[in-house]
Amino acid sequence: MMSQKIPIALKIRQLVTIFLVGIIVIWFLSPVVLITISAFASPGDYYQIEKVIPTHFTLNQFKSLFFGLEAWKAILTSIKVAGLTMLLSFILGLPAGYALSRYIFPGKNFLKLLCLATKMLPLMVLAVPLLIIFMKMGVSDTIWGTSLAHTAMVLPIIILIFSSILSGVSVDYEEAAMIFGLSRLHAFFRITIPLALPGLAASAIFAFVLSWNEVFVATILTLTNRTLPAHILKTAMASPDYLKFTAGFIMAAPAMVFIFFVRKHLVTMWGISLK
Amino acid sequence: MVKVRLEGLKKYFDKVKAVNDIDLEIIPGEFVVLLGPSGCGKTTLLRCISGLERVTEGKIFFDNDNITYLSPRDRNISMVFQNYAVWPHMTVKNNIAFPLRIKKYSQQQIQEKVIWVANLLGIDNLLDRYPAQLSGGQRQRVAVARAIVMEPRVLLMDEPLSNLDALLRVRMRAEIKKLQEKLKVTTIYVTHDQVEAMTMGDRIAVLEQGIIQQFGNSDEIYHNPVNIFVAGFIGSPQMNFIEVEIVHKNEIFYLGTKGLEVPVLDILKDKVSKLSDKRNYILGIRPEHIYTADRAQTDKVVTTKGKVYFAELLRSDTVIHLEKEFGLLVIKTPGDLKIEEGKELEVLIDLSRIHLFEKDTRKAIF
Numbered sequence: 001m002m003s004q005k006i007p008i009a010l011k012i013r014q015l016v017t018i019f020l021v022g023i024i025v026i027w028f029l030s031p032v033v034l035i036t037i038s039a040f041a042s043p044g045d046y047y048q049i050e051k052v053i054p055t056h057f058t059l060n061q062f063k064s065l066f067f068g069l070e071a072w073k074a075i076l077t078s079i080k081v082a083g084l085t086m087l088l089s090f091i092l093g094l095p096a097g098y099a100l101s102r103y104i105f106p107g108k109n110f111l112k113l114l115c116l117a118t119k120m121l122p123l124m125v126l127a128v129p130l131l132i133i134f135m136k137m138g139v140s141d142t143i144w145g146t147s148l149a150h151t152a153m154v155l156p157i158i159i160l161i162f163s164s165i166l167s168g169v170s171v172d173y174e175e176a177a178m179i180f181g182l183s184r185l186h187a188f189f190r191i192t193i194p195l196a197l198p199g200l201a202a203s204a205i206f207a208f209v210l211s212w213n214e215v216f217v218a219t220i221l222t223l224t225n226r227t228l229p230a231h232i233l234k235t236a237m238a239s240p241d242y243l244k245f246t247a248g249f250i251m252a253a254p255a256m257v258f259i260f261f262v263r264k265h266l267v268t269m270w271g272i273s274l275k
Numbered sequence: 276m277v278k279v280r281l282e283g284l285k286k287y288f289d290k291v292k293a294v295n296d297i298d299l300e301i302i303p304g305e306f307v308v309l310l311g312p313s314g315c316g317k318t319t320l321l322r323c324i325s326g327l328e329r330v331t332e333g334k335i336f337f338d339n340d341n342i343t344y345l346s347p348r349d350r351n352i353s354m355v356f357q358n359y360a361v362w363p364h365m366t367v368k369n370n371i372a373f374p375l376r377i378k379k380y381s382q383q384q385i386q387e388k389v390i391w392v393a394n395l396l397g398i399d400n401l402l403d404r405y406p407a408q409l410s411g412g413q414r415q416r417v418a419v420a421r422a423i424v425m426e427p428r429v430l431l432m433d434e435p436l437s438n439l440d441a442l443l444r445v446r447m448r449a450e451i452k453k454l455q456e457k458l459k460v461t462t463i464y465v466t467h468d469q470v471e472a473m474t475m476g477d478r479i480a481v482l483e484q485g486i487i488q489q490f491g492n493s494d495e496i497y498h499n500p501v502n503i504f505v506a507g508f509i510g511s512p513q514m515n516f517i518e519v520e521i522v523h524k525n526e527i528f529y530l531g532t533k534g535l536e537v538p539v540l541d542i543l544k545d546k547v548s549k550l551s552d553k554r555n556y557i558l559g560i561r562p563e564h565i566y567t568a569d570r571a572q573t574d575k576v577v578t579t580k581g582k583v584y585f586a587e588l589l590r591s592d593t594v595i596h597l598e599k600e601f602g603l604l605v606i607k608t609p610g611d612l613k614i615e616e617g618k619e620l621e622v623l624i625d626l627s628r629i630h631l632f633e634k635d636t637r638k639a640i641f
Contacts, residue, residue, distance in 0.1 A: 170358070170360065172356050172357075172358060172360035173360050173362055173363075175327050175347075175356075175360070176354070176356060176360040176362070177362075177373075178327065178346070178347045178348060179325060179326075179327070179347050179348070179352065179353060179354045180348070180353065180373055180374040180377060180421070180425075181348045181373075181374055181377030181378060182348060182377060183346070183348065191362060194364050195362075195363065195364055
């Protein structure tokens with residue numbers, strides 16, 4: 001009797017697990033699926049109330065979004081801004097992350113806390129002073145200005161992530177390189193960077209995605225050189241509903257593709273080791 | 276072959292004196308072991324010599340070159356790290372060739388030297404593998420190969436065997452020692468394992484609290500420890516320490532406490548008679564220098580009795596803990612003895628093997 005009872009209990013537990021996992025997956029996926037379907041649905045199908053799943057698909061709204069509403073320009077701007085943000089935060093974040101990971105110095109913990117503290121001020125509070133400063137400097141409504149602002153937002157997180165990634169590379173590898181003939185700088189570039197590269201690349205892409213998705217600062221700082229989210233906020237939101245879905249889709253797709261490719265490194269990025 | 280000389284070397288971390296005024300002279304081609312418990316400063320001392328740690332004060336000489344302020348790469352040294360530090364993104368071959376490439380050897384020289392060292396360490400069939408595909412022992416060999424391929428002036432080793440399993444450790448111990456004898460490279464080897472130190476070191480520096488307690492060969496360290504620390508650190512089980520007073524009866528000096536009276540042999544009489552204070556001494560006797568009645572190696576012994584509190588039956592040896600008035604007396608005797616706990620046992624203390632220490636200074640009198 002006992003020997004039969006245990007497998008049944010196990011089976012039930014398995015079913016419950018599958019059920020719960022299913023619910024979570026549906027919870028996260030359904031908006032994505034909904035947006036994707038609606039993005040491609042023909043307007044006729046979209047407005048037919050009894051049709052839950054549309055059967056006629058079209059690329060027309062992509063056309064009107066890209067060319068009619070000039071989203072292609074915004075996409076180009078977004079790529080430039082996000083690319084610059086990625087580059088800047090990489091260049092600035094690397095030495096800062098290295099310092100935090102390898103050295104003990106007074107105020108180190110305070111500095112780390114400060115990195116997080118930058119996230120405590122609401123953007124609304126910062127936005128107006130930022131705009132005024134940027135206008136005085138003459139960088140408002142430029143790609144540079146937006147990426148500078150984005151870098152400022154992303155950098156603290158990137159620094160913390162970089163420091164945890166670099167901490168994952170044993171200092172012995174670097175010291176061995178120094179013993180066997182390299183300077184600290186060369187040891188860093190020839191030993192540490194190659195070993196940390198997957199994680200560093202993943203976090204750089206993460207910086208890209210953060211900038212790509214950022215809408216508030218981008219909207220306030222720009223009028224003509226708008227990034228995609230800012231542009232969509234202005235144009236597509238005043239358009240028919242099915243266009244909004246299309247806009248949502250083209251915004252979400254690249255970010256999701258990026259995350260898909262770096263998903264393996266996302267865990268290590270935060271300094272969590274699964275070993 | 277190079278002579279290494281340390282002069283008044285100090286390394287402080289804030290107020291912690293990790294290395295506290297060390298003078299040391301290592302003769303060319305010597306294998307010196309830095310031995311001590313964790314936190315004694317042995318690794319810090321090694322890192323100072325490597326240049327990975329900047330010294331607070333003092334000087335380091337290789338022959339007559341003052342290298343105290345040179346960066347590690349300019350010292351012409353190499354090092355084997357505790358966790359090997361074999362670079363995971365390079366093949367074994369590239370790992371070994373790395374120091375040679377930096378030093379701008381020609382392709383042909385690199386090829387020849389890599390083959391030479393790979394044969395020497397028996398890893399010639401692993402050259403194209405990545406470290407992740409190697410076992411711990413093989414990685415260890417790669418680390419050693421990388422360290423000796425460039426024929427360094429000084430070879431530094433930081434507990435290189437501590438991550439290996441016991442069997443492999445014994446084998447590598449002999450191999451590294453033989454290798455060093457063949458290459459005749461001045462070697463400084465850090466370990467906390469006294470067996471490694473005793474078997475490998477030409478001379479051993481015993482460290483504690485950033486200070487060299489004793490520097491000598493294994494014979495001196497074992498037979499003539501200069502203080503209680505060295506006496507207690509070397510040897511397993513630990514030396515018995517018994518607090519005693521000096522008693523003078525019928526022209527004979529005794530080292531006595533409750534339940535034990537150890538006569539001092541004539542050859543040591545002078546040293547004892549000079550002592551003005553009669554109290555506060557520590558008698559030291561190693562467990563292996565106390566014999567069971569049937570195994571006495573000499574007749575210069577003193578007999579003492581006690582109840583067996585506990586017996587460690589290692590079969591190759593037997594370690595007996597004997598209950599005495601002053602505490603437990605530990606005896607180690609070779610062979611598989613039938614000892615019953617709780618029984619009375621008579622043992623013989625070898626009088627020529629006793630040590631005497633001052634309690635306050637902890638220094639050895641003999």
